[in-house]
Amino acid sequence: MNWLKLLTKQPSLKMIAERTGFAVTTISKALRDAPNISQKTKQYVRSIADELGYQPDRAGVSLRTGKTNKIVLLMPLEHEISDFSRRLILGMARILERTPYELVFHPILPDHTELDEIKKIVRNRSADGLVLAQTAPNDPRILYAQEHNFPVVTHGRTCIETAHAFYDFDNQMFAYLAGMRLAELGCKSIGLLAPEKDLTYYQHLLAGLHQVVEETSCEISSFRAQAQPGGDYVRWLREETLCAMQNGTMPQGVICSGEMAAMAVIDGVSSAGGKVGHDVKIISRKTSSLLEYLHPRIEWVEEDLIQAGEHLAQFLLQRIKGADPEELQFISPPALSW
Known part of the structure; x- marks a missing residue:
């Protein structure tokens, strides 16, 4: 030979x-x-x-089986995402590496709607399953996929009655633990900073902070920064923090839903002549190594997005095979830096 x-x-x-x-x-x-x-x-x-x-010849496989062997991860392109997508992709790729499935990253441009993109994929059967993030309580994307019996798994929960597969971070526990830590550090007013107040995770954050209020003498600050739709949230939050520091309305402690928000607050406080850790105490969600290189250092609650990606890929593979979505649900506990 x-x-x-x-x-x-x-x-x-x-x-x-x-x-x-x-x-x-x-x-x-x-x-x-x-x-x-x-x-x-x-x-x-x-x-x-x-x-x-x-x-493998994907075209031939598709013709023989009716399957594309493609899994699509849809993700809006936004400032607050930071390293979110890359880490999810890395986790998913680890699981899909030894399977016939190809992972396709589908970014959603600012002038496109995610639901329209999903409808195209489902109608054309151009993938075997979808991975979605940033879930809303009554998420129309998931309802559409369920209506068409299309396998879907989400990073985040909803309030939809029909069960769907998901991996989620325990945002309620995150806010509760962060709030109790700020109370322990002497903060009487606490601000909750999250750009997407219409998403499910914000409701969980708020529920956790309300628990803190019930158990301590803390109050939830009215400083719940929200940029205009389509605006640059991080730049806007930095300016709002600067103004709040200057007019004396800045809360003593803030919980940031992401690292970019934490960086904006740090810069706003410092630019106003304040001292992070003294004038304002910050606790942020950590999803990458970014916070480890900031000065001054702040405390954080960590979410392992690589692990999230691994779970999402495993769950979707099982959904494609017909597994019950109620058996494919996991809520990850937060890991504290203090």
Whole structure:
């Protein structure tokens, strides 16, 4: 056998069969992770497939099975996202790496609606499943996917009665623990800074902070910064913080839903001549290493987005196979820096 000549051709199942001595049907089953093929055989077949640079013919697979072997992650492009998308993608890619599925990142441009994009994907069956983030209580995207029996998993919960698969961070516990910490540090007024007040997670944050008010002498500050729709939230929040510091309406403590908001507040406080940690105490959600390089340092509650991505990919693969969405729900506890 002239292996040099063979390797100049497009790698195929037949080529892997000739290298391994297994039948083409065995090769196909091994690459599809069939249960009746031993793990040792699967690993050997995959190693030869990787060595040859084999990639399945997605068009042929789609014609045979009606499946695209594509999973789409939709994400609006916004300032507050920061490193959010990259970490979710990394977690999902770790799970999908050894499956036939390809992860497609679908950014939603500011002048497009996410629901319209979802309708196109579902109508054309151009993917086998969807991953959505930034969920609303009565989210029309999820309702549409459910109506059309299309597999979907979300980063975040809703109030929809029909169960759907999700991975969520315990925002209520985050706000409660952060609020109690600020109360412990002597803060009497606490501001809650989150740009998307129409999303479910904000309701959970507010519920957690109300628990703090019930258990302490703290009050929720009226400084709940909200930029105009379509505006630059981070720039706007920095200016609002500067003004609040100058006119004496800045709360003693603030809970920031994201790192970019925390940076805006730090800059606003410092620009007004204030001292972070003294005049204003800040606790932020942490989803990357960004806060570890800020000065002055602030305290945080961490959400592991790579782990979130892994769960989302696992849940969606199971949904595609027909698993009950009620069995595919997980709420991640926050990790404290103090």
